[in-house]
Amino acid sequence: MRFKAKLLDINCMQQLTRVGASMSRMTKNCVLCLAPKKIVFVSNERISEGGTRIWCEIQQETLFDDYRIEGKDNSNRIFLELITDNFARALKSIQFGVVSVKIRLTKKYTPCLTIEIVTAYGNSNRIITHDVPVVIVPQRDWYEYEEPDMPQFDVSIYMPQMKVLKQVIDRMKNLSEHLVITADQKGNMTLKTQNDIVTVETHFKDLGNPVWANDAANNRKEASTQIGAMEACIYIKKLAQLLQGQQINPSKIICNLLAEKAIHIYLVSEDVILQYYIPAAM
Structure with a gap:
């Protein structure tokens, strides 16, 4: 599995930061679904215990300048479980003056989303790197994180x-x-x-x-x-x-x-x- 994406537009960076902050305030953990055309943050609490379900979707072409993914099967998807606060904290480093943001799936002491933030610093650039630990969701469990059907509302x-x-x-x-x-x-x-x-x-x-x-x-x-x-x-x-x-x-x-x-x-x-x-x- 491979994933690499790049953001160059500060407005897109801020949008991703806002989404990350919103998710961290609504839920402690979520699954990030990376697909060829979109990224989705999903949280499924136990409905029987009064839990909520969250589905937050962004079309990747509106966010990223470069986006490459290689999943396990023909759907080319990757599902990653993460702690939302870790993801939101990493994105807080995005401020005005940021030149680019790169996000990659890496393997270090554990699988990670490595977020590399390049900031203009005088005549040179400064690089800030955050490793957000993730758990790769096995394919047999993907069905739990599919898009919910529109409910038969009254x-x-x-x-x-x-x-x-x-x-x-x-x-x-x-x-x-x-x-x-x-x-x-x-x-x-x-x-x-x-x-x-x-x-x-x-x-x-x-x-x-x-x-x-x-x-x-x-x-x-x-x-x-x-x-x-x-x-x-x-x-x-x-x-x-x-x-x-x-x-x-x-x-x-x-x-x-x-x-x-x-x-x-x-x-x-x-x-x-x-x-x-x-x-x-x-």
């Missing part, structure tokens, strides 16, 4: 802007461990939390509803409009974890609600797609 709705959502959740998370999300296909959403003393609700109107391409989604839209609002109760800390960790500045946030089962949040920015699956509270 309601799909745009969420408020990230800044507004953070402010609301920050106030609510100290009141209860649970959050009830109610939404309909008319663009209405309510966030509610309560304890023995107080009930707090925040209402949003005219958020809009995405139109999905397949007929099944259109049928769901018609059915949900007739049925009315649907709701799901989740652990509020799971949503707070997503919002606090975000640095990718999404242009759209979509919430797909599976009544009484889960919510599937879909963040879209110019170059990054992040999917975040939160099961209903036990």
